[in-house]
Amino acid sequence: MCRRFNALVLLHTTIRILAVEDDPVQALSVGILLRALGYELVGVAPTAEEALVRFEEEQPDLVLLDINLAGDRDGVELAHALVQRRPVPLIFVTAYPDQDTFARARQVGPFAFLGKPYNGPLLGHSIELALQHFATALGLPPDPGAQLPDGAVLLGGV
Secondary structure, rough: OOOOOOOOEEEOOOEEEEEEEOHHHHHHHHHHHHHOEEEEEEEEEOHHHHHHHHHEEEEEEOEEEEEOOOOOOOHHHHHHHHHHHOOOEEEEEEEOOOOOHHHHHHOOOOOOEEEEOOOOHHHHHHHHHHHHHHHHOOOOOOOOOOOOOOOOOOOOOO
């Protein structure tokens, strides 16, 4: 289980990711890519409502969000709700990377915006940068060898 130390440090070494994706094929694909990259997929939620429940239950370290979701709320609306609950790095993914969609998503302050389809290296780089920028935004030291409790790693120390 993910535990926080001064809300800045993770007491586990595997980054836990929640994916919000309503397309079953895309959900399967992202799960395969995340596991191949060494991340833990804590769940896939097809709707904003289910994502909110999973977010509270699983306490993921990062959320990968599709913008167009089944249900009443889209990924941008969901992102607003998530960051109101607690700070978390967000990565938006969309098959429709038009300027209007990007402008809406940008207002939430995501750490990346990926067009579909994407590949493993692109996803991995986006996750690493998102975690690094999130750690910097929290004021964490940039040195991964900084003094930390035993068994702890920095969010940005992927």
